[in-house]
Amino acid sequence: MPVIARHLMIHGRVQGVWYRAWTVETARDLGLAGWVRNRMDGSVEALVQGEEAAVDRFIALAREGSPAAQVSRIDATETPLEPLGVFEKRPI
Template sequence: MPVIARHLMILGRVQGVFYRNWTVETASGLGLAGWVRNRMDGSVEALVQGEADAVAHFITLAQNGPPAAKVARIDATDVPVEALNGFEKSPTA
């Protein structure tokens, strides 16, 4: 299965609800690599990379996120695959 990468902008009530921790746990569990961070505008940004089916499944799960989140929408963009290991939280941008 091909490896793909998606840049995600997750909008809604996604800060202060453990969305980043949920993302790290969920993405790692699916064998994905990448990062997640809060944005100053209140959104969450992520780069998710791995097998196409796992990335698609993650994006489906991310529509709900953790219980306290209320995701309005996710904007996903194809990006080039990078040499990444693991999934981590990054500082707010």
């Protein structure tokens, strides 16, 4: 299966609700590489890279996110592959 990368902008109530921690745990469980970080505008940004089916599954799960999150939309765009290790949280 091909390896792909997607840049995600996640909007809604996604800061202060353990969304980033949920993202790291979920991405690692799916065997994905990449990163997640809060944005100054209240959104969350992520780069997710791995097998296409796993990336698609992650995006589907991310629409719900952590139990306290309320995701209004996810903007996903194709992005070039990067040499990444484990999935991690990054600072703003």
